[in-house]
Amino acid sequence: MDMQTELLENRVFDDITVGDAASITKEITQDDIALFSFISGDVNPAHLDVEYAETDLFHHIIAQGVLTAGLISAVLGTKLPGPGTIYLGQELKFLAPVAPGDTVTATCTVTEKIPEKLRVILDCHCVNQDGKEVLRGTATVKAPTEKVSRPAIALPEVRLLRHEHFRELLTRATAGDPIPTAIAHPCDDISLLAAIEAAERGLITPILVGPEQKIRDTAAAHMLDISGLEIVSTAHSHDSAAQAVALVRGGKARLLMKGSLHTDELLHAVMAHGTGLRTGKLLSHVFVLDVPTYPRPLLVTDAAINIAPTLEEKCCIVQNAIDLAHVLGIETPRVAVLAAVETVNPVMQATVDAAALCKMAERGQITGGILDGPLAFDNAISAAAAAQKGIKSQVSGQADILLVPNIESGNILAKQLTFLACADAAGVVLGASVPIILTSRADNDRARLASCAIAVILAEAQSHG
Template sequence: MGYKCFQEILDIIHQQASKKFTISVASACDGEVLETVKYADEIGLASAILVGDKKELEKMAGERNIHLDRFQVIDEPDPIKASMEAVRQIRAGNANCLMKGMVNTSDFMRAVLDKIEGLRTGRVLSHLASFEVPGFERLIFITDGGLNIHPSLEEKKEILQNAVDYLIRIGYQMPKVAVLSANEAVNPKQPVTMEAAALKQMAEHGEITGALVDGPMSLDLALDQEAAVHKKIVSPVAGQADLFLVPTIEVGNILGKSLIYCGKAVMAGIILGAQVPIILTSRAATMEMKIASLALAALPGTQSTKASFKPQ
């Protein structure tokens, strides 16, 4: 099973849902975040616990015609303390997902990683992005272009397993993974290709489970079966990759932004490896992208929505 678009994900959430998804928003005094929460509530996708400066929240909500009585509001003006309180709401079982508001990313992640009150699981935290590309027949998943800068081979193994486990939870059976590099040849002068070959072997030996993994693999080969035929390469992943593992954050960032700004793609992104999905979107992310990210976070659970994906 694979997904063609984000609207399909929202439709499936509606069909399988039994209760509404709840987001815990850290330092919620952010206009775009409030607009996202408002729309998510209107379409029945998610409710929210808003942790932040109550007076400022009331002012911002009034300017945007947002009814705060639709949400639980916890008054905490300090962004760092608000992040910790948002995490506590997760630990208390009051919310299913954590979302960053108007707080520095480092302070937000410090709350997530707090050794006593945080959301650690012992796994590496990693970013998973999904792209709906016009004219393409399926969603594309990319990891990790948003969190780990230059992961080691062992870290790449954990990043890959995080993403594979997530894809399995949302319905993929044996997802196909392309470990990206500039070409398909294993070359000691290109350490990325050596690591890609090692990850492929790990999957073959059961050290990475639940996926078909091939690499090193160039992007054209991973996307286009005709490229595989032309290059005379036989692979169960070629032209059919669901998930792309990038070698560094720069590659993932540039690939993702190329899809958005050149390919007009819609992107969703979540952080995996914590006790719950974490939404940490770019300041440039549109409402559509934020709602898509919420949909990715909500899909593994049993939430409820029936609405159009695109905000009106």
């Protein structure tokens, strides 16, 4: 149904004759069903839950009957009689299910006119692409008496935003036992809530490391129940970081999670010689983004720790990200090394580094992934954009990892995707002896839980060698 350039003209009562008919045809999609559920509040699993629907009567997702009936309303309001019609009544019989992918044609045919009330009775039926009748009924309308002819209003573009990738991560992460996690200085409502949510979902067993009274006061002020959680009392935020790290070193915790202290404070304790969590690897941060407009999870690195990484550091950063991608189930991740242009320019260090990294990957200095670069952002995520510039790449349009030139570009990119493209961004620090969970006050509950889920999956992978 494309009415954006259509001229809507009605049929006044006197111009309508018995036998007149009009039709509208539309393919019913999964998005139509989901959008109708959102508008109506009908979250019946028969319409939305594939696993449930397979066990139901029809063994597949079905559209709401009233969604199909809406096509009849569209015929009456736009074609016959058209604008000015007043819908008075409708009788319907639902004869067969409509599934996503079915093409339904709704036809309304005039069967009777009642002049004294300007009423028109119409036989209504809907058939699918195979000619099978799925709906039949009778509509009663009051026909207009004044002629209307005007262009149809252009409809807004509607895009449903789904976060399926994070849902899959949570399912995987909750399959095992909760992992003991040291929460460093959870002295605000967001960090406490993150710990409680993750515990309730069976991801972690939180150990709250911070000034006990401050933690309890915060919980009371925001009506958060921490009665079942262990608290390790500390004097201040520096002490919280040190003791949280000590819990990990001592084997009491297998994950480390940032609370309301600054990231630098936590990482200072992590990197401390003799008492920290050093492994000999470079610490780097990865945003794992669930971007509704992109068909796969997107890893962006490094947007939080390494400010202006050297070529050697970029080599470590990309290897950390590739190793994470493997754990997340991406067998051969495709890495786009980002720059402002797609050609090597000696005065643009990011392009020189990109070329060197690709050659390093060819020579086995970076393993487990496919690298290409330099690539501008559009060429990394769009095969069409790359083709327009004559770029032949195994990565363009299929990038799993975006390696950014520096912390500013990475931070801007990740937050741009979050706030303008409605992405959820989970954050984790790699390279220490355990994964480190970083959350932000701006994160929603899905992103906070996903950060924990990724860390849990990493910890389980480490425990199995």
